[in-house]
Amino acid sequence: MALLEIKNLCARVGEKEILKNFSLTINEGEIHAIMGPNGSGKSTLSNVIAGHPAYEVTSGEIYFKGLNVLEMTPDERANSGIFLAFQYPTELPGVGTALFLKTAMNAKLKFLGKPELDAVTFMKKLKVRANALGITDEMLKRPVNVGFSGGEKKKMETFQMAFLEPDFCILDEMDSGLDIDALRVVSTGVNVMREPKRSFLIITHYQRLLDYIEPDYVHIMVDGRIVESGDKNLALKLEEKGYESYK
Amino acid sequence: MKAINNLCLMGMNGVLADTPLKEGVNEIIVPENTLFEAKILHIFSDISLKILLVGDRSKCDVKIVYLCNKNNNYNINIEVIHEHKNTLSNHQIKGVLTDNAKMVLNGVIRMPKDSQKCEGFLNHRGVLLSENASVKVTPELEIFADDVKCSHGSAIGALDENQLFYLLARGIDKITAQKILLKAYLSDLLPDVWDEYIDDWMAKNVSTHV
Numbered sequence: 001m002a003l004l005e006i007k008n009l010c011a012r013v014g015e016k017e018i019l020k021n022f023s024l025t026i027n028e029g030e031i032h033a034i035m036g037p038n039g040s041g042k043s044t045l046s047n048v049i050a051g052h053p054a055y056e057v058t059s060g061e062i063y064f065k066g067l068n069v070l071e072m073t074p075d076e077r078a079n080s081g082i083f084l085a086f087q088y089p090t091e092l093p094g095v096g097t098a099l100f101l102k103t104a105m106n107a108k109l110k111f112l113g114k115p116e117l118d119a120v121t122f123m124k125k126l127k128v129r130a131n132a133l134g135i136t137d138e139m140l141k142r143p144v145n146v147g148f149s150g151g152e153k154k155k156m157e158t159f160q161m162a163f164l165e166p167d168f169c170i171l172d173e174m175d176s177g178l179d180i181d182a183l184r185v186v187s188t189g190v191n192v193m194r195e196p197k198r199s200f201l202i203i204t205h206y207q208r209l210l211d212y213i214e215p216d217y218v219h220i221m222v223d224g225r226i227v228e229s230g231d232k233n234l235a236l237k238l239e240e241k242g243y244e245s246y247k
Numbered sequence: 248m249k250a251i252n253n254l255c256l257m258g259m260n261g262v263l264a265d266t267p268l269k270e271g272v273n274e275i276i277v278p279e280n281t282l283f284e285a286k287i288l289h290i291f292s293d294i295s296l297k298i299l300l301v302g303d304r305s306k307c308d309v310k311i312v313y314l315c316n317k318n319n320n321y322n323i324n325i326e327v328i329h330e331h332k333n334t335l336s337n338h339q340i341k342g343v344l345t346d347n348a349k350m351v352l353n354g355v356i357r358m359p360k361d362s363q364k365c366e367g368f369l370n371h372r373g374v375l376l377s378e379n380a381s382v383k384v385t386p387e388l389e390i391f392a393d394d395v396k397c398s399h400g401s402a403i404g405a406l407d408e409n410q411l412f413y414l415l416a417r418g419i420d421k422i423t424a425q426k427i428l429l430k431a432y433l434s435d436l437l438p439d440v441w442d443e444y445i446d447d448w449m450a451k452n453v454s455t456h457v
């Protein structure tokens with residue numbers, strides 16, 4: 001069954017058209033990878049799905065679990081199960097990480113009509129997820145992303161994802177800035193989340209990541225739309241030939 | 248609710264005087280070796296401070312948080328005079344405005360000819376929650392001494408769109424997200440005892456249409 005359906009999506013920032021008739025369907029349990037040159041619109045796509053106000057959708061549709069995503073606020077999208085691990089995570093000075101995650105978790109539980117987590121259960125869950133992704137207690141005590149290295153920020157994004165257990169995960173260049181060990185840890189973190197009903201959209205520049213997280217489909221995105229789709233071998237071909245033939 | 252405040256004169260041996268802020272100009276004379284400390288939460292009145300640093304190594308450290316809503320129109324007037332050499336002044340001011348509120352901040356730092364080795368700083372940040380709210384800042388540095396450090400800074404704007412979006416993208420609703428960011432922004436100037444006032448103000452004044 002389709003989890004996410006994007007139909008003929010056009011979007012812009014200011015006067016600039018970035019997404020041009022972008023279409024993609026992701027079924028439950030699938031992993032899709034998108035590769036594409038700098039500036040082709042990959043992060044724009046992520047932000048449009050998550051509902052960033054700077055991006056204006058001029059036409060097209062997005063459905064998630066059959067719901068019209070474009071009519072939902074960003075927090076409704078998140079609570080319905082969409083998670084975006086940002087390419088450039090934002091720093092929130094003065095906002096403690098633990099409080100932030102507790103607020104996020106309770107918002108989701110409330111949205112789903114479930115009771116909030118008590119303090120003990122929350123801490124336990126937080127610690128389990130943190131340990132698995134190499135997030136230290138010290139990092140949890142700091143304000144969200146403040147002063148974290150590039151790689152640490154990426155780990156934090158993956159950790160938040162594991163903690164909030166969304167149904168659809170967009171990973172926007174989660175491998176950029178990660179050292180080899182961290183890449184393995186984070187990839188394992190993603191792989192253990194694989195479930196028949198959970199899907200992933202993985203944006204990357206490097207075929208190497210797809211050795212760790214094996215995609216069902218690979219799409220090549222150029223100038224705001226998908227120009228070719230295939231299986232994981234497409235990434236290998238791309239590694240060899242580059243984007244020249246698509247331009 | 249009245250503006251609450253806490254003015255405190257600290258000498259080397261502890262508190263010298265603890266005075267409430269009054270209407271009109273509050274003139275504070277800071278003698279030798281003394282720190283004047285003020286933490287002011289400004290909700291419903293004007294504030295005028297005239298601080299005279301008259302003794303060797305006298306200092307002042309003033310933190311002001313202001314919250315303005317509706318059609319309120321307030322002034323904060325600060326005048327610091329470094330009458331003696333080796334004196335230090337530091338003013339940190341942060342505020343939040345909504346509806347049609349207007350704030351005028353006049354900050355003057357004076358360093359006469361003999362006030363060598365003085366340092367004077369005044370920093371302001373204002374967050375606007377509505378397009379109709381505004382802050383006007385008129386900084387004035389009147390410096391006649393040459394061996395001094397002095398600066399005046401001000402930044403005014405809405406909450407950061409990307410920070411707000413980050414919270415929303417994690418499922419936190421817009422009102423809660425704004426409150427989290429405002430509290431974080433004020434936190435370095437905010438003694439815990441004011442939490443209740445701030446929470447109360449935010450509950451009444453933070454809305455979804457920003």
Ligand SMILES: Nc1ncnc2c1ncn2[C@@H]1O[C@H](COP(=O)(O)OP(=O)(O)OP(=O)(O)O)[C@@H](O)[C@H]1O
Nearest residue numbers: 013018036037038039040041042043044045054087
């Ligand atoms: N908020 C914005 N304001 C102005 N221009 C933007 C904004 N966001 C994206 N753009 C522009 O839109 C185009 C697509 O950007 P986008 O970030 O989606 O590319 P990308 O495919 O993610 O690139 P990269 O691989 O470098 O991350 C670029 O030309 C970029 O400069």
Ligand SMILES: [Mg+2]
Nearest residue numbers: 042043044087
């Ligand atoms: Mg990008």
